[in-house]
Amino acid sequence: MNGFIGEFLGSMIFILLGVGVCAGQNLQKANARNSSWLYMAISWGLALTMGVYVAGTFGSQGHLNPAVTIGQAIFGFFPWAKVFPYLAGQFLGAFVGAALVILHYYPHFKASKNEAEGNHVGVFATRPAINAPFWNFVSETIGTFAFIFVLLNLGDFTQGLKPFICGITLAAVGAALGSTTGFALNPARDWSPRLVYTILPVPNRGNAEWRYAWVPMFGPLVGGILAAGLKFILK
Known part of the structure; x- marks a missing residue:
């Protein structure tokens, strides 16, 4: 249960702060509207830092990402008995975090009448700059391989300044590689907020674009498995 609670609370904080950045950047009358890509990358990195600190405090290893959990389990770095509680915490925490963003920005969703005014699924989930699904998957x-391979060489993510290094790594990957797809790097980060946008009463809601959702699900999983596999070979 400690693993579930830590992953749930850490993922909730991570997505609340990260999706909150996207809402502030896109929605009408928000003070951060039209801020820079670097601002987004750094802010998501800081959101991850805070989430990992919270997760560690409540007894988990601060994965906050199914690609981290599954890749490590496949190669024996993480026990399979803990995989389901971790995944449940990640997806449920991300859902609650994204739902809280709706409450926080509710007047701004009402003021943003359509996609052209910033009210679109990209506030919650990722979208490609160029819609080329195979290359988006690549x-x-x-991006996920680079991100997780660095993390796997940190040891325990939750100790000392390591959560901050996790955040810096996410910001670096987002700035360098993320502008093609919005750097999901994490199935829970994309699918749970996308589901929130689909089923909860978001004012002026647009298309949730589920036909693209396989990319941020399977691309990160493959990247995470490759990173853990390389770590296993080199250990």
């Missing part, structure tokens, strides 16, 4: 795989 981008997510490469």
Whole structure:
């Protein structure tokens, strides 16, 4: 249960702060509207830092990402008995975090009448800059591989300044590789907020674009498995 609670609370904070950045950047009358890509990358990195700190405090290893959990389990770095509680915490925490963003920005969703005014699924989930699904999948795989391979060489993510290093790594990958697809790098980060946008009463809601959702699900999983596999070979 400690693993579930830590992953749930850490993922909730991570997505609340990260999706909150996207809402502030896109929605009408928000003070951060039209801020820079670097601002987004750094802010998502800081959101991850805070989430990992929270997760560690409540007894988990601060994965906050099914691609981290599954890749490590496949190669024996993480026990399979803990996989389901971790995944449940990640997806449920991300859902609650995204739902809280709706409450926080509710007047701004009402003021944003359509996609052209910033009210679109990209506030919650990722969208490609160029819609080329195979290449989008490749981008997510490469980005996630780089991100998770660095994390796997940190040891325990939750100790000392390591959560901050996790955040810096996410910001670096987002700035360098993320502008093709929005750097999901994490199935829970994309699918749970996308589901929130689909089923909860978001004012002026647009299309949730589920036909693209396989990319941020399977690209990160493949990238995470490749990173853990390389770590296993080199250990």
